[in-house]
Amino acid sequence: MELSTRQLRAFRLAAQHQSFARAAEALFITPSGLSVLIKELESRVGFRLFDRTTRRVELTPDGRQLLSVIQRSLDEMDVAIANIGRGAKRNRESLSLGTTPLVAANILPPAMREFRRLRPDVQIQVFDADLPTLIQMVEADKLDMSLGIFKAMPDVRREPFFRFSMMVARATKDEVQPRKTATWSALEGETLISLSPGHPHQQLIDRHLAQVRVKVKAGPVVNLLDTQIALVEAEEGIAIIPSFGMPACRNRKITTSQLINPVVRFDFHMISRRGRQLPPRAQEFTSFLKSYIATWAGRAGVL
Numbered sequence: 265m266e267l268s269t270r271q272l273r274a275f276r277l278a279a280q281h282q283s284f285a286r287a288a289e290a291l292f293i294t295p296s297g298l299s300v301l302i303k304e305l306e307s308r309v310g311f312r313l314f315d316r317t318t319r320r321v322e323l324t325p326d327g328r329q330l331l332s333v334i335q336r337s338l339d340e341m342d343v344a345i346a347n348i349g350r351g352a353k354r355n356r357e358s359l360s361l362g363t364t365p366l367v368a369a370n371i372l373p374p375a376m377r378e379f380r381r382l383r384p385d386v387q388i389q390v391f392d393a394d395l396p397t398l399i400q401m402v403e404a405d406k407l408d409m410s411l412g413i414f415k416a417m418p419d420v421r422r423e424p425f426f427r428f429s430m431m432v433a434r435a436t437k438d439e440v441q442p443r444k445t446a447t448w449s450a451l452e453g454e455t456l457i458s459l460s461p462g463h464p465h466q467q468l469i470d471r472h473l474a475q476v477r478v479k480v481k482a483g484p485v486v487n488l489l490d491t492q493i494a495l496v497e498a499e500e501g502i503a504i505i506p507s508f509g510m511p512a513c514r515n516r517k518i519t520t521s522q523l524i525n526p527v528v529r530f531d532f533h534m535i536s537r538r539g540r541q542l543p544p545r546a547q548e549f550t551s552f553l554k555s556y557i558a559t560w561a562g563r564a565g566v567l
Contacts, residue, residue: 267308269341272334274301275313279331322337358387359543362401362410366412366489368392375556379549386545395464402537408546409536414462417535425534425550426506426557429527430469431520435499442519448476449525454499456480457492465530469504472528493518507561508532 270291275285278298288298306313313327323331363372368390376388391398391407398410403419416422432446451473459466473480483501490512492503492558497516510520534550536542 268306269338271301271305271308272338273560274298275305275327276331276334278302278314278321279323279327282322284321287436292421300534308415325451339391358389359545359549360389360391360406362391362393362398362407364395364412364489365392366400366509367411369490371557372380372553375553379552382552383440383548384546386549388549397534405537405540408542409530409534409550411534413530414533414535415464422529423534426508426530426532426554427529428561429508429522429529430465431470431505431510432502433493433496433505433509433513433520435467435497436519437515443521445524447525448472448478448523451480451502452478454480457495457501457503458485459487459488459489460485461465461482464473465506468530469516472561491508506530508557511560516523 274291275289278284278288281287281290284298284302285295288295291298293301302313311326311328312324313330315323315324329377339443342396361372366550369392372390379386379388391401393401395412395414398407399414399417399420401407402410411425414420414422432451458469461467461470481501486495486497489505489509492505493509493512493516497518498504504523505520507522513520
């Protein structure tokens with residue numbers, strides 16, 4: 265038996281108003297149109313719903329029984345639709361974003377604060393993790409998107425987000441004037457604090473050191489950029505870091521110089537699950553974030 269919600273709502277309104285004319289007005293249709301809906305419903309259920317007089321309509325005993333059931337069903341449906349609608353609106357106004365710990369701690373929070381001044385209605389949820397975990401969460405649809413140095417993957421949509429360059433980080437020394445640039449050849453013989461070989465930009469660094477035939481002394485090998493930067497401040501050696509690590513150096517006694525001859529750049533990517541439609545605010549926030557990064561990177565002269 266096929267019953268439309270339009271028929272059921274017409275029946276409920278007619279029962280409440282005891283008038284086809286007022287029920288039709290509430291549904292924004294003509295009284296004859298409402299009468300058609302009631303007749304269709306009576307045809308579907310197989311019994312008469314109303315006793316009609318010239319002044320009003322009254323429910324039949326069968327109609328009263330049906331009304332109690334329909335009332336509960338329509339009320340439950342209306343509540344469910346309202347709840348789902350509120351949840352959908354929250355989803356439209358929220359964005360879940362994953363990235364590596366250094367970016368999550370040093371770049372995203374101030375950018376989110378600036379964005380919130382423009383769009384206080386948009387909620388951004390940040391998740392910090394290593395690259396493999398971020399990939400898994402995007403593939404499992406637990407994150408809208410992630411930012412990082414990612415390789416191409418079959419089930420993941422990858423888009424260039426920003427292009428960073430390599431910097432050398434040194435402990436600040438009062439007698440040494442900081443320089444904006446440094447050559448790769450100037451690193452010869454220095455003790456180098458490295459990240460573990462699994463990090464994509466460490467692989468790029470190792471390849472380039474071999475290409476320019478610069479020999480460095482092996483220093484500590486760590487897993488996090490923050491640890492690497494802290495060891496530089498402790499004068500355990502120098503580090504070659506991506507320029508997105510500069511904000512983490514601001515409050516430390518560290519100077520950074522862009523590596524030149526040559527300048528080595530690499531792409532930072534945004535990934536999302538292939539075939540998934542991103543929330544409406546994703547494009548708005550990522551455009552803002554690109555502009556935000558470009559502003560401080562441009563001031564630092566590392567674009």
